[in-house]
Amino acid sequence: MPDGASPRRMRETNGSGGTAVAASTTLDKQPLSSMLGAMERWIRWFCAFFTLLVAAIPAVASQQVVTRIWQSQDGLPGNVVRSLVQSSDGYLWVATAEGIARFDGFEFQLVTPAGDLRRFRLSFFRVFATSNGDVWAATYQGGLFRVRIDGLEPVLPNISRPQPPLVTQLIDGGTRSVVFRRGDEYGRVSPDGEATTIEPDDLLLGKFNEDLERQRQAGRVVGDDGHPVLTDRRDRTWISDASGGLHVTGLDGEPVRVDFGGRLFTFGVNELHEDREGNIWVASPVNGLARLRPARVETIDVSSSSGDRTFLSVMQDSGGAWWFASRRGGLVRWTPGETQSAEFAATRFHRSIAAVCEDREQRIWAASRDGSVFLRADGRFEPQFTRTQVPSKVRSIVQTLDGTLWFGGSQGLSTVSGETVRRFGP
Incomplete structure (x- = not known):
């Protein structure tokens, strides 16, 4: 049984199997040895049929998807991964049987409970992220915690009785608050962490229903759903099956089996998650955390008008277009099916x-390491600074959160904020 399946579901599954065997009155009346022989023949037949069925589904070629798996030896708190979510700052938060960790793509930082919480073994069920940057964790004991990198902030206490209601939904509630659902109960958490019970109106119930559908399509098991299903931004459907395998269905409708490097049918899936870069993450109840990303590298022809194919800089703008800066001075704007050479005002550089x-x-800025800084206006790049001004001979441009543009190059650092230009360094 995958980690996190409810005892009720397990009993139903076992009950289904028992009913299938006990349905035949003839089998019930046969001697034990005869019954076991019949069961062995049935099992062999089923295994042969299942093997043929699996073999009929093509595996994802190694050159199409790169699989990376993290386990306890890589810093993951434990190999039983129950839930994962990406917060607004880009971190991945992973809930395991051994605790919660924050992952930056390179290393895991374990969240260590402080104070009295150290005395309890918290069994985490699901993690949530809200738009204000907060991360929340629900437990199998019906508890809810706000997760900080330096500890856990209790919001709802654990319930000391078997099979307590669980926090299955948590969404933004406006005025910096969040609202949650625990079983049939609804509540609100204020910014200071105080939880109160509420009676949801039709508008709020509608938001919860929308959230359920988002969770269902985003790789989480909702209600009595059997296995997680995720529809990614490319309209591919990722489906986990009862055998623990993972299949992806493209626009042609053909299922393709995902190969987890020899752990094909023992991997298992608790949750699926697509991050902002389009990577697919797999929370496994057996083998830790896995990431799937496209491995195919496509060559595109973005030669500039000068014929130069050596590029010094590349950027994708907010509209999805790619900008390629060539060594000989050309700047190319590329979109699928169209390549345009940028127009620059004449300069002596x-x-x-x-x-x-x-x-x-x-706005698009372009900087020359031999001269001017240009700004695109009305489809044409115009120089922005006179010879007596800085910056010039720039090799890097970045904008900070306050809107200040920083230019770095062979003449040091410069900033531009509104009409003010400042220089740092020699």
Whole structure:
């Protein structure tokens, strides 16, 4: 049974199997040895049939998907992974049987409970993330905690009775609060962490229903759903089956089996999750945390008007277009099916574009390591600074949260904020 399946579901599954065997009155009246022989023949037949069925489903080729698996020896708190979520700052939060950890793509940082919570073994069920950056964790004892990297903040206490109601939903509630559902109970958590019971109106119930559907399509088991299913941004459907395997169905409708590096039918899936980059994450009740990402590298022809195929900088803008800066001075805007060479105002400098940046106002900046800094306006790049101004000979551009643009190059660092230009360094 995958980790996290309810005892009620397990009994139903076992009951189904028992009914299938006991349904034949003839089998019930046969001697024990005859019954066992019949069962062995049935099992051999089923295994042969299942093997043929699996063999009929093509496996994902190794050149199409790269699989990376993290386990306890890689820093994961435990190999029983129950739930995962990505917070607004990009971190992945992983709930395991041994605790919760934050993952930055390189290493795991374990969240260690403080104070009296150290005395309890918390069995985490599910993690949630809200738009304000908070992360929340629900337990199998019906509890709810706000997760901080330095500890856990209790919100709802655990319930000391068998099979307590669980927090299965948590959504933004406005005015910096969140609302949750625990069994048939609804509640609100204020910004200071105080939980109160509420009676949801039709509007709130509608939001909870929408959240259920989002969870269902985003790789979580909802209600009596048997196995997680995820529909990704490319309209591919990832489906976990009863054998512990994972299949992906493309637009052609053909299922393709995902190969987990020799752990095909023993991997198991508790949850699926698609992050902002389009990676698919698998929470396994057996083998830890897995990431699936496309491995195919496509070559595209983005040669500039000069014929140069050597590029110094590349950027994707907010509209999805790619900008490629070539060594000989060309700047190419590329979208599928169309390649355009950018137009620059004439200057006396050789334009070897070394940096391209889109600011938060969706303006495109291009910097030459041999001369000017340009800003795109009305489809044309115009120089922004006179010879006596800085920055120039720029190799990197970045914008900070306060809107300040930073330019770095062979003449040091410079900033531009509104009409003010400042220089740092020699």
